[in-house]
């Protein structure tokens with residue numbers, strides 16, 4: 624199925640006040656690749672402020688990494704501009720780069736160093752004295768639960784451990800803007816929580832964080848605003864709460880069947896997703912309650928294994944952006 628692009632575009636309501644330099648401001652960023660049918664990033668604008676976690680979300684191939692690489696000056700835009708704390712990334716590259724730490728999606732070049740040396744060396748490169756870099760490296764390894772791996776070479780680590788060490792190097796030097804491409808991908812639950820907590824602390828210190836993630840449910844409580852990309856274009860940019868307001872009054876009803884029930888998905892109304900005996904549908908809250916009461920008191924009850932009624936999540940917003948589905 625070819626997903627259509629939703630017509631509703633929420634504009635960024637949180638531009639910094641005039642005269643206040645955003646941590647990172649992108650205007651009309653555009654970039655394609657040779658022999659590609661469409662632009663990878665097509666006219667994207669947003670700004671991220673200090674003390675804000677700004678999420679860039681979208682399905683695979685939506686253009687997130689291309690966008691991030693333009694933000695940090697690794698990819699030259701075909702059109703548009705990026706300013707980091709007022710410095711133009713292409714025109715004033717060194718000034719802009721001095722403010723930003725970038726965690727790429729794939730592994731860093733520091734593979735033949737120990738974790739401790741990689742973090743310390745990164746902090747030194749970012750201007751810290753030897754003593755300060757050593758202290759900071761120790762603190763970061765402790766914060767991220769990497770102390771036992773401090774002397775292990777990066778190339779000997781598991782994928783998840785290496786990712787965690789990569790996050791530690793991104794945090795080294797306390798740059799005021801962190802641009803992180805999937806910081807929690809490949810991490811186990813404990814490590815993911817550790818990383819979200821570490822980012823939350825940086826936000827509280829006034830750091831601006833622009834990140835890509837597919838762990839949307841976990842990120843929801845951390846993200847102050849999100850930009851949703853679809854085929855290179857912005858389809859939504861707002862706070863998670865305001866994006867979810869699109870779904871005001873709707874809840875998700877999920878039914879899990881033990882065996883085939885004496886009703887069909889169409890009996891529920893709405894657009895039912897049916898996957899391996901699990902039905903999922905978004906309905907107005909009253910309709911959902913009525914449907915559930917009918918099921919619990921009727922012949923379908925004996926076929927029912929489990930059910931849940933949940934308010935809309937950021938994942939619902941993302942799904943609707945992917946499919947072009949309207950909230951109502």
Ligand SMILES: Nc1ncnc2c1ncn2[C@@H]1O[C@H](COP(=O)(O)OP(=O)(O)OP(=O)(O)O)[C@@H](O)[C@H]1O
Pocket residue numbers: 656657659663681682683684685686687688689690728
């Ligand atoms: N080096 C490249 N050469 C040609 N096309 C590319 C290149 N890198 C990315 N693309 C294309 O550009 C589009 C955007 O890719 P990008 O990596 O930015 O997406 P993404 O949203 O980060 O995806 P994912 O979630 O899978 O990491 C895709 O259609 C991809 O195939």
